[in-house]
Amino acid sequence: MRKKNLALICMFLLSVTFLVSLASAEIIISQPNALYSLGDELSFQVTLSKLGIGYMDVSLVCPGSTENLYHNVPDSTKTTIKRKLTQDYIGNLYGACRISTSYDGETKESQSFEISRSIDITLQTGELTCDAGKTFQIKGTAYRKNNQLAGQIYKTFIEASLPGNATASGIVKDGQFILDFLVPENHHAGRKTVNIQVYDKDDNGNVLNFGNATLQLNVVQYPAKIGIAADKVLVNPGENITIIPFLYDKAGDTMASQINIKIIDSAGQVAYEDIVTSNENFIFQTKTNMAPGLSKITAEKDLITSEKSIEMKTLERVYAEIEDSKLTITNIGNVPYDKSIELEIAGQKIVEKIKLGIGQSKIYKLSAPDGIYEIKLSDDSNIMSRSGVALTGNAVSFQEAGARLDQIFTNYPIVWIFIAVVLASGLYVWYHKRQSNKKLGVISASKTQKMKAEQIKKQGGFEIVKPQAVIDKIIAGEGIRKAEQVVVLHGQKQPASIVAIKIKNEISGISKNDLTAALEYGYKNRAVSYSSGDSIILIFSPLLTKTIKNEDNAIKTAMDIDGFLKDHNRKYRNDKIVYGIGVNTGELINKIEGKILQFTSISKTISHAKKIAELADETVLLSKEIHEKTPSVKTERFSAGNMDLFTIKRVVNTEASQQFINEFLRRNQNQK
Numbered sequence: 001m002r003k004k005n006l007a008l009i010c011m012f013l014l015s016v017t018f019l020v021s022l023a024s025a026e027i028i029i030s031q032p033n034a035l036y037s038l039g040d041e042l043s044f045q046v047t048l049s050k051l052g053i054g055y056m057d058v059s060l061v062c063p064g065s066t067e068n069l070y071h072n073v074p075d076s077t078k079t080t081i082k083r084k085l086t087q088d089y090i091g092n093l094y095g096a097c098r099i100s101t102s103y104d105g106e107t108k109e110s111q112s113f114e115i116s117r118s119i120d121i122t123l124q125t126g127e128l129t130c131d132a133g134k135t136f137q138i139k140g141t142a143y144r145k146n147n148q149l150a151g152q153i154y155k156t157f158i159e160a161s162l163p164g165n166a167t168a169s170g171i172v173k174d175g176q177f178i179l180d181f182l183v184p185e186n187h188h189a190g191r192k193t194v195n196i197q198v199y200d201k202d203d204n205g206n207v208l209n210f211g212n213a214t215l216q217l218n219v220v221q222y223p224a225k226i227g228i229a230a231d232k233v234l235v236n237p238g239e240n241i242t243i244i245p246f247l248y249d250k251a252g253d254t255m256a257s258q259i260n261i262k263i264i265d266s267a268g269q270v271a272y273e274d275i276v277t278s279n280e281n282f283i284f285q286t287k288t289n290m291a292p293g294l295s296k297i298t299a300e301k302d303l304i305t306s307e308k309s310i311e312m313k314t315l316e317r318v319y320a321e322i323e324d325s326k327l328t329i330t331n332i333g334n335v336p337y338d339k340s341i342e343l344e345i346a347g348q349k350i351v352e353k354i355k356l357g358i359g360q361s362k363i364y365k366l367s368a369p370d371g372i373y374e375i376k377l378s379d380d381s382n383i384m385s386r387s388g389v390a391l392t393g394n395a396v397s398f399q400e401a402g403a404r405l406d407q408i409f410t411n412y413p414i415v416w417i418f419i420a421v422v423l424a425s426g427l428y429v430w431y432h433k434r435q436s437n438k439k440l441g442v443i444s445a446s447k448t449q450k451m452k453a454e455q456i457k458k459q460g461g462f463e464i465v466k467p468q469a470v471i472d473k474i475i476a477g478e479g480i481r482k483a484e485q486v487v488v489l490h491g492q493k494q495p496a497s498i499v500a501i502k503i504k505n506e507i508s509g510i511s512k513n514d515l516t517a518a519l520e521y522g523y524k525n526r527a528v529s530y531s532s533g534d535s536i537i538l539i540f541s542p543l544l545t546k547t548i549k550n551e552d553n554a555i556k557t558a559m560d561i562d563g564f565l566k567d568h569n570r571k572y573r574n575d576k577i578v579y580g581i582g583v584n585t586g587e588l589i590n591k592i593e594g595k596i597l598q599f600t601s602i603s604k605t606i607s608h609a610k611k612i613a614e615l616a617d618e619t620v621l622l623s624k625e626i627h628e629k630t631p632s633v634k635t636e637r638f639s640a641g642n643m644d645l646f647t648i649k650r651v652v653n654t655e656a657s658q659q660f661i662n663e664f665l666r667r668n669q670n671q672k
Contacts, residue, residue: 030046119142130219258277345398522561
C-alpha cells in the first residue's frame with residue numbers, strides 16, 4: 001500500500017514539472033510617471049519571469065493610434081526602454097496612453113498615464129489702452145504641463161497678433177517673456193482681442209507643446225482728416241444749406257467729436273461760426289445780403305483744417321414796409337439796387353428810379369386825397385400789396401422824405417443864413433464864457449481829474465477812479481447783457497441753463513422790434529445773450545444770477561418769450577415770426593470781462609439746446625437733462641427720433657414754484 005502511494009506522488013510531481021515547462025513567461029512593466037510633456041524622456045523596465053521563444057514587442061497605445069517602441073528577441077529577463085517623446089519616435093501621439101508588451105504568447109499593459117502637448121500661460125498684463133501708432137508690452141510666464149518652465153530645454157517662442165495682420169514675436173526664456181507690440185498707426189479704434197501663442201520646438205524644428213491666451217486691448221485713434229459735404233454748391237441768397245463736417249481718424253473711420261465751423265463770405269465777413277458735432281448735419285440759412293461770389297466753409301479740429309467753397313449768386317431785392325403814410329424801401333439784396341419801381345395808388349401809377357446801396361434804406365412820403373387805399377408796389381416781381389392804408393393830401397404823390405428838405409433849402413436860402421447866424425452866436429457865447437472862466441480861475445471837472453492824475457503820476461503811482469454805483473451794478477450783473485463765445489483759459493466751470501431761440505424765417509421791422517422786446521424777459525432774470533447764425537442764445541450763469549439753480553428760471557423765461565411771440569403772431573398775421581425754443585442745462589467755463597460774459601461750452605451744452613430749438617415748432621421743448629432737474633414742471637414726452645425731449649403740460653403746486661405757476665396759468669389764459 002505504501003509503495004502504491006509513493007508511485008502516485010511521483011507521477012503527480014512529474015505532471016506538475018511538465019505543465020510548468022509548458023507555461024508562458026510572466027511580464028511585469030514598471031509604472032511610468034503620471035504625466036509627461038512632449039519632448040520629455042519616457043523610461044520604463046519590462047521584466048520577464050523567464051526567457052521564452054520569439055520577439056518581444058513593446059508599444060505606446062494612445063487614443064486613435066499605436067506606435068511600436070521595441071521589437072526584438074530579449075537576451076535577458078530585464079529590458080530597459082528609453083524614448084524621447086518626440087515626433088521621431090512617437091509620431092503625433094498624445095493624450096491618455098499606456099504601455100502594451102507582448103512576448104511568448106503573453107500580453108501585459110501598464111496603467112494609464114498622460115502625454116500632454118499643452119503650455120499654460122499666465123499674463124501679468126491686464127486690460128490695456130494704447131494709442132494707434134504706439135507700443136505696449138505683453139508680460140507673463142509660460143509652463144509646460146509637467147510644471148517645468150518653458151524655454152529651459154527646448155527653444156520656446158511667443159507670437160501675438162491683432163485682427164488686421166498686426167503681429168509681434170519674441171523668445172521665452174526660463175518661462176519668462178516680455179514682448180513689445182507696435183499698434184499700427186492706421187489700426188481701427190475700439191476694443192480688440194490680442195491673440196497670444198507660446199510654443200516650443202525640438203531640434204528638428206517640429207512643434208512640441210503650445211498654449212494660447214488672449215488680452216483685451218482698447219485702441220485709441222486720433223483725428224487725421226476733415227471732410228465737408230454740402231447739399232448745394234451754387235446757392236441763391238436766402239436759401240438753406242445742409243452741411244455735414246466729417247471727421248476721420250488715421251484708420252479712415254469716422255469719429256464723433258466737436259468741430260469748429262466757420263463760414264466766411266467773399267467779402268471776408270464771418271457769416272456763421274459755431275461748434276458742431278462731426279458727422280451730423282446742420283442747416284445754415286444764408287442771408288439775402290450775403291456777399292456774392294465764393295464763400296468758404298472752414299472746419300477745424302485741433303490742428304487739422306479743411307475748406308470747401310460754395311458760390312453765392314447775385315440778388316437784387318428790396319423790402320418795403322408801410323407805417324402810417326411813410327413807405328420805407330430797404331435793399332436786402334447782396335448788390336447795389338438800381339431799378340425802376342412802380343407804385344400804384346387808387347389806379348394811378350407812378351414810376352420812380354430807385355438806387356440803394358447794400359443794406360441802405362430810403363423813406364418816401366405817400367399822399368393821396370383823404371381815404372383808405374390799397375397800395376401795390378412792384379419791380380420785375382411783385383414786392384408787396386397792402387390794403388387798408390389811410391392817406392391824406394390833395395393828390396397822389398410818391399416823394400422821398402429827404403428830398404422835401406433839400407427843396408426847402410434850395411427854394412428858401414434864407415434858412416441857411418438863419419442857421420449860420422445861430423451857430424455863430426453859439427460859438428461867440430462859448431468863447432467869451434471860456435475866457436471869463438480863465439480870468440476867474442475856474443477849472444473844468446475834466447481838467448481837475450487830469451491835474452490829479454498828473455500829481456499822482458509825479459508821486460510814483462497811479463489811480464483808477466470808478467464810481468461806486470457803476471461797480472455795484474457790474475457786481476450785481478446789471479447792465480451785462482452780452483455774451484461772447486471764446487476759449488476761456490482762466491474761468492470758472494459752472495452749471496448753466498440755456499434757452500435757444502431759433503428764427504426760421506426772414507424778419508424785419510415790427511418782427512425784429514418785437515423779437516428784441518421778447519429778450520427783455522431774459523435780461524430781467526439776469527441772462528445774457530449772443531447770436532449764433534439764426535439762433536439767439538440766452539445764458540443763465542451763476543456768475544450773474546448768483547445761484548447755481550437756474551433751471552426753473554430758464555424754463556419760465558422760455559415760456560414768457562413763447563407767449564410774447566405767440567401774441568405777436570396773432571396780431572401780425574402777415575408779419576409772423578416762425579420760431580422754435582429749446583431749453584437745456586449743462587456746464588460752461590465762464591468769466592466776466594468788462595461788461596461781457598465770456599464762455600466756452602463744454603460737451604454739447606449749447607449745440608444741444610440749438611438742435612432742440614430747430615425741432616420745436618412755435619413752442620418750447622425741454623431736454624432730458626433739464627427735465628430731470630425740474631420735478632415741479634410736469635411734462636409729456638415729445639417724439640423726436642433718438643432724442644428724449646419734453647413739452648410742458650402743467651406745474652406742480654408747491655410754494656417754491658407758486659410764482660412760476662401763476663405766470664404759466666396767466667399765459668395759458670391769455671392764449672385761449
